[in-house]
Amino acid sequence: MPQQGLLFDTGPVVPGLLFVEDAIDPATEAALEQRIDAVPLAPFQFGQWEGKRLTAHYGSAYDYQHARPVPAPDLPDWLVALRATLLPRLEREPGQFGQALLIRYDPGAGIGWHRDRPHYDEVVGLSLGAPAVLRLRRRTADGFDRRKVELPPRSAYLLSGEVRENWEHSIAPIDATRRSITFRSLR
Ligand SMILES: O=C(O)CCC(=O)C(=O)O
Ligand SMILES: [Fe+2]
Numbered sequence: 001m002p003q004q005g006l007l008f009d010t011g012p013v014v015p016g017l018l019f020v021e022d023a024i025d026p027a028t029e030a031a032l033e034q035r036i037d038a039v040p041l042a043p044f045q046f047g048q049w050e051g052k053r054l055t056a057h058y059g060s061a062y063d064y065q066h067a068r069p070v071p072a073p074d075l076p077d078w079l080v081a082l083r084a085t086l087l088p089r090l091e092r093e094p095g096q097f098g099q100a101l102l103i104r105y106d107p108g109a110g111i112g113w114h115r116d117r118p119h120y121d122e123v124v125g126l127s128l129g130a131p132a133v134l135r136l137r138r139r140t141a142d143g144f145d146r147r148k149v150e151l152p153p154r155s156a157y158l159l160s161g162e163v164r165e166n167w168e169h170s171i172a173p174i175d176a177t178r179r180s181i182t183f184r185s186l187r
Contacts, residue, residue: 013147014136020089023156024082029128036102036128036179052109052173059099062117062157069119069186074175075100076146082093082126083183090158097124097183098139099167105132106181113137116164123159124137127151129178 001003006171013019024032036056044051046064058079062070075083078099087094099120105111127132134157136147147167159169171178 005066012139012166014163014167016159016163016165017136017149018090019149019162020156021152022084022154023089023126023167024154027156029154032078032082032126033179036104038174039102041102042106044085051111052106053106053111054106054109056102057099058101060120060184062083069117073100079109079181084180085185086126086156087124090156092124092158096185097122098186099184101182101184103180103182105173107175107177108173109143111153111171113168113170116159116184119187120187121160121187122164123182124156124165124184125151125159125180125182126156127153128179129153130174130178132171132174132178135170135172136167137170138165152165 002117008159025166041054041056044055057072058068058075059072060067061070063070083094083097103111120127129154132151134151137144138146143174151157151171163169
């Protein structure tokens with residue numbers, strides 16, 4: 001049997017996953033949503049394929065066509081400030097997390113099964129707006145081992161170690177708008 005990991009109030013999860021409820025307050029959440037909407041977000045591009053979610057990258061971006069990381073604009077002050085308060089809540093050093101990614105998922109947008117690009121190490125995500133479910137899966141001899149984590153608004157999660165390296169994650173499309181801010185450390 002695979003190891004179940006610790007039992008959080010969200011159910012059994014995988015080693016390397018940390019979860020924090022109410023990582024920010026509602027006023028901060030509203031301000032961050034406004035910040036995200038003020039940025040020129042662009043549909044996620046994967047070669048010819050255009051995703052429904054809208055994104056903006058800082059610190060580092062990924063060129064899927066040439067399969068390599070490329071520089072991106074510096075993190076604006078408001079993201080540096082958020083990183084400084086959020087990362088310690090997940091037991092992480094803010095300065096280590098050089099990439100920030102803003103995403104807006106309008107109704108019907110989600111993110112399919114994936115592992116984050118290998119030149120990134122750990123991932124911290126902050127959920128804003130509509131509640132969503134972070135789905136996790138790992139291939140086994142006869143199918144998939146699956147877990148899920150509810151992401152209420154203002155909750156944050158860390159993907160490190162086992163869940164980062166050996167599991168895929170995805171977020172199913174929902175009928176409402178959810179925004180997320182993720183920070184990644186660079187290997
Ligand atoms: O929106 C999220 O919380 C997750 C985003 C994600 O998995 C990614 O950008 O790699
Ligand atoms: Fe991801």
